[in-house]
Amino acid sequence: MQISQLTNFKLFNSINFYFIMKKIFLTLSIFIVSITLSFAENFHLITVTEREAVDVGAPKDEITIKAYAQELATAMGATLKFHSFGKNEFTSSSLNSLGISSEDVVWFNYSGHSNTYNGFPMAGRVKQTDIYTQLKQKAKFTLATWDGCNVGSPLTNINFQRSRTPSMTQNIRRLFQSSEGGVIAAASQTGQYSWGSKELGGIFTNSFIEAIRRVTYESQAATWEQVKAKAEEITQQNARQANKTQKPKILVHLTRQIENTATHNAPINAPSLHIVRRGDTYQSIVNHYRKYSTYSNLTAQLLKSYNNNVIFKEGAEIFLIP
Numbered sequence: 001m002q003i004s005q006l007t008n009f010k011l012f013n014s015i016n017f018y019f020i021m022k023k024i025f026l027t028l029s030i031f032i033v034s035i036t037l038s039f040a041e042n043f044h045l046i047t048v049t050e051r052e053a054v055d056v057g058a059p060k061d062e063i064t065i066k067a068y069a070q071e072l073a074t075a076m077g078a079t080l081k082f083h084s085f086g087k088n089e090f091t092s093s094s095l096n097s098l099g100i101s102s103e104d105v106v107w108f109n110y111s112g113h114s115n116t117y118n119g120f121p122m123a124g125r126v127k128q129t130d131i132y133t134q135l136k137q138k139a140k141f142t143l144a145t146w147d148g149c150n151v152g153s154p155l156t157n158i159n160f161q162r163s164r165t166p167s168m169t170q171n172i173r174r175l176f177q178s179s180e181g182g183v184i185a186a187a188s189q190t191g192q193y194s195w196g197s198k199e200l201g202g203i204f205t206n207s208f209i210e211a212i213r214r215v216t217y218e219s220q221a222a223t224w225e226q227v228k229a230k231a232e233e234i235t236q237q238n239a240r241q242a243n244k245t246q247k248p249k250i251l252v253h254l255t256r257q258i259e260n261t262a263t264h265n266a267p268i269n270a271p272s273l274h275i276v277r278r279g280d281t282y283q284s285i286v287n288h289y290r291k292y293s294t295y296s297n298l299t300a301q302l303l304k305s306y307n308n309n310v311i312f313k314e315g316a317e318i319f320l321i322p
Contacts, residue, residue, distance in 0.1 A: 041103045041140070041177070043078040045069040046095075048126070050087040050112025060201035061111035061147055068209050069107060075172040078105065087112055087123060095134055105176045106139040108132070111202060114148030119190045120249070121146050132184045136253075142182035147202035148194055170275035170315060171215070171222035181254035183224050185231070188246050195244050204248055207235040220277070224252045276316040289320060 049062045066082060073080035083098050100106060108131055114123040121128050132144040187194035187204030196202035211231035215222050228250040239246035274285055282300040289295040298320070307318050 041078055041105060042081050042099075042101070043069070043073045043076060043176070044081045044083065044098060044100055044104055044106045044139070046083045046085070046098070046106065046108045048085045048087060048090045048108075048110045048112075048123075050123070053112040054198050057196040057198055057201035057205075058111040058147075060198070061109070061196070061205040064201055064205060064209065065107075065109050065111075072172055072176065075169045076105070076177055078177070090126060092126065092130055092134060095131070095138070100135070100138040102138070102140060104139045105141045105143075106135050107143045108135060108145070109205070110146045110148060111205065112148055114146070116190055120184070121148050121186050123148060128184065128186060132182060136182045141176060141179045143176075143185070144182065145185045145187075145205070145208060147187045147196070147205045168216045168222075168315060169317075170277070171217075171219060172212075173275070175212070175216070175222050175224060175227070179224065179254055180256040181252075183228075183253070184251050185228075186249040187235075189249050192246055193244075195239060195242060195246055203238045203242070203244075203246060204231075204235055207231055207238055208248070210234050224254065228252060274318045274320060276312060276314055276318060278314050280314075282312070285318065295320060 045066065047062045047065060050058045053059075062084070069082070070080055081098070085094060110121075110123060110126070110128065112123060114121040116122070117127050118129065128144060128146045132142065135142040135144065185204075185208065187202060194202060194204055196205075200206060208227075208231045211227050211234055214234075215226045215230050219226055231248055231250060235246055235248050274289070276285075282304050286295075286298050286300050286303055290298060303318065303320070304312075310316055310318060312318075
């Protein structure tokens with residue numbers, strides 16, 4: 001009788017131990033996944049719109065950019081913070097109350113009539129270069145676009161066609177989340193007009209978004225220099241179709257381009273997520289990340305088992321486990 005009770009006691013303890021360990025394992029797994037999913041920063045979209053400038057499509061630009069920014073935020077896994085101002089509501093001091101941190105991504109856009117100041121456009125007392133400089137000091141990456149004339153006085157009204165192509169998640173993240181610094185883009189060169197229509201908005205706004213779409217779809221490793229070249233090409237092409245001349249003025253100022261794939265240099269800090277590229281295998285991914293002490297014990301089998309619900313293909317997101 002005592003032996004039987006002892007045996008039952010040992011069995012009971014073994015079962016309890018099993019369930020306790022299982023609970024701990026599940027808790028740790030949830031914790032690890034929570035950490036891996038917490039990489040996203042805030043994505044601030046700041047629009048300043050001359051809403052009375054219906055003739056050049058400024059209100060349409062705001063709608064177009066807001067919709068595309070939501071696509072970008074979804075691809076990045078970031079929270080979209082939308083800040084909308086009318087032309088007369090906005091001053092440079094408005095940026096101080098938006099809660100922008102040093103890990104955030106910011107896209108500032110102005111749409112409306114404007115003229116030129118030191119080679120870049122301005123509207124009233126708001127200068128594109130001043131806004132760009134302020135935002136670069138606040139955020140990790142800043143994109144400052146301005147769809148307005150870059151001359152002494154604005155002109156209006158055209159019709160043009162545009163096309164759309166899908167975006168690729170890993171290239172969007174590479175452009176916005178893995179870049180540090182900024183890009184400043186004016187719709188036209190100094191002395192040129194910027195054209196738009198009520199129905200479609202500005203040539204530059206649509207061309208710039210189309211450039212990002214095409215580059216992120218076609219490139220193996222998207223860069224802002226590629227976006228710049230494509231935006232210049234598409235803007236000029238659309239302007240020619242409307243019998244106009246317009247070439248954007250785009251400057252790229254990146255202090256660092258961080259990589260996070262097996263075919264490029266790894267980031268300084270060990271990442272928690274890998275985006276599969278052409279030619280990747282579980283083993284090549286493991287070989288790449290073993291340089292980090294965090295992943296020194298990682299094996300291809302372990303990585304595969306942990307991501308068993310993920311279809312391994314180009315663009316897939318593979319979670320890394322310490």
